[in-house]
Amino acid sequence: MKVAxxxxxxxxxxxxxxxxxxxxxxxxxxRDNGYRDYEDGDVNRLRFLRRARQMGFSIADCRQLLSLFxxxxxxxxxVKSIAVRHLxxxxxxxxxxxxxxxxxxxxxxxxxxxxxxxxxxxxxxxxRPGCGCEPEET
Amino acid sequence: MKVAxxxxxxxxxxxxxxxxxxxxxxxxxxRDNGYRDYEDGDVNRLRFLRRARQMGFSIADCRQLLSLFxxxxxxxxxVKSIAVRHLxxxxxxxxxxxxxxxxxxxxxxxxxxxxxxxxxxxxxxxxRPGCGCEPEET
DNA sequence: CCTTGACGTTCCAGCCACTGGAAGCCTTAT
DNA sequence: ATAAGGCTTCCAGTGGCTGGAACGTCAAGG
Numbered sequence: 001m002k003v004a005x006x007x008x009x010x011x012x013x014x015x016x017x018x019x020x021x022x023x024x025x026x027x028x029x030x031r032d033n034g035y036r037d038y039e040d041g042d043v044n045r046l047r048f049l050r051r052a053r054q055m056g057f058s059i060a061d062c063r064q065l066l067s068l069f070x071x072x073x074x075x076x077x078x079v080k081s082i083a084v085r086h087l088x089x090x091x092x093x094x095x096x097x098x099x100x101x102x103x104x105x106x107x108x109x110x111x112x113x114x115x116x117x118x119x120x121x122x123x124x125x126x127x128r129p130g131c132g133c134e135p136e137e138t
Numbered sequence: 139m140k141v142a143x144x145x146x147x148x149x150x151x152x153x154x155x156x157x158x159x160x161x162x163x164x165x166x167x168x169r170d171n172g173y174r175d176y177e178d179g180d181v182n183r184l185r186f187l188r189r190a191r192q193m194g195f196s197i198a199d200c201r202q203l204l205s206l207f208x209x210x211x212x213x214x215x216x217v218k219s220i221a222v223r224h225l226x227x228x229x230x231x232x233x234x235x236x237x238x239x240x241x242x243x244x245x246x247x248x249x250x251x252x253x254x255x256x257x258x259x260x261x262x263x264x265x266r267p268g269c270g271c272e273p274e275e276t
Numbered sequence: 277c278c279t280t281g282a283c284g285t286t287c288c289a290g291c292c293a294c295t296g297g298a299a300g301c302c303t304t305a306t
Numbered sequence: 307a308t309a310a311g312g313c314t315t316c317c318a319g320t321g322g323c324t325g326g327a328a329c330g331t332c333a334a335g336g
Contacts (some may be wrong), residue, residue: 080251
């Protein structure tokens, strides 16, 4: 099948399919006229990639996961270790975001948000003390 | 002061100071020899930018916040609306991440992670049913 | 047989917010 | 005089695409 159908079946934009080929993730055959020719197996791999990307795996991770996916002699431990690492990464990001959210929410609540110039948000950003959200400052 | 000192005082890399000038955020004067010459006010603005970026505000937001910071006749409502919008954005991202984390954690727990090829993580990514994490699929 | 239009192809540019590095100028110390 | 270090500019790369231009291919209709 041609790129548009593979795109439709995999749920990825055709542009992305071309990009994945460019970086060597999925390399479909070519017809005599130069058109890409995707097979069902390619579509499966593309779907796999779409879901892995949806799960937040990097392209580098996806490359490894895909090769494990293709490898019948894989060890699930290898898959799990990639996933565990990714999970730790996500947890760290969630922690950051929660901290961020707490600080920002506190500022938003403190700001009366009217016509006056006085503003705790700007005060905080400009470094006024009293917020305790500075990690370390010389 | 020259760029290295402004960088040290603001807590930003010198490269970033040059970049901020390039995009028109902070434009220090120049000495006769072409060197950038930062003043204390510039350093304050740089610190402001550093903290705002730390809070996750985009450069576009920072630009607006900085102009409000500089404007003595600002209305705190304008600041607050930027912050509220950002907070909503963060909340949405946290929600995404939490969903992601739940799905990934479930898969990681389900994977025995030994020498066998059988792997629920790959099963899920390849589209095997039973995970319920597909938003909509044709 | 020719045209039209929908596809396909490649390549280049841009997004965000920097970051690294090269090549060359300026200043200070020896 | 020279060496070291900091300053300047400009170009390229990061990740993961996305948009667009310019051109090739193919099936259908007149």
